[in-house]
Amino acid sequence: MWAAAYLIGGGCSDDSFIDFRAGVIALGREWYERVLASPDGLADHPVVRQAAIEADDGTLFAESVNYVASEAYEQVTGGDDDAFYEAMKARRHSAVGVDEARGS
Template structure:
């Protein structure tokens, strides 16, 4: 599976979804139509993109947008970034503060945990077995976020547009 196919599957799943839960169900269905090796390839790409977004600045963005962001919450925020599609994801990596310019529904929480499990559910549906996670994600997991740590009192300076919108 190539990167363009990865992002197309996410976009196709999102196009017919009214929320992240529906997107996850749609994505699971799309992935379940693929061979097991393709589902594994999708998950490898997903894990790599998830890991690439493991940065202090993006964690700060998730913290500001969601009014706090635990370790698990940051995982779900990165799932949300990926679920929003390639343009949102790439823009957020380049400039997390630019997320302030997106459309936001009132009360929308920037988390999409269920999207992160779509490949697991699809693989199990197709094979009857669990996705072999250790070999799928080998080499993808950072042990610490990239970049410089931040303090809560520095967020307005670090992310002025997000802080003005959500702070």
């Protein structure tokens, strides 16, 4: 997948790959699974084809998708980013098996 991101974006840093992965996820489960199985298949997606025609090297690099969960949390609870991350931390600690794996 990184090679596909590199080709589409004209380069790809670690941070850029996170944004690329978010863009692929935003395409939906079917495309996400297709890309995982065969990243070259991404060349068949209409968005990628159009981006190639337009020389748009930013397509699929969707940083904002990385923040969807925290924004939804804000809208539902009225909490802010700090509250979201605290809730995630609390959830992670109460997850089944987490405490047992740590030996506590």
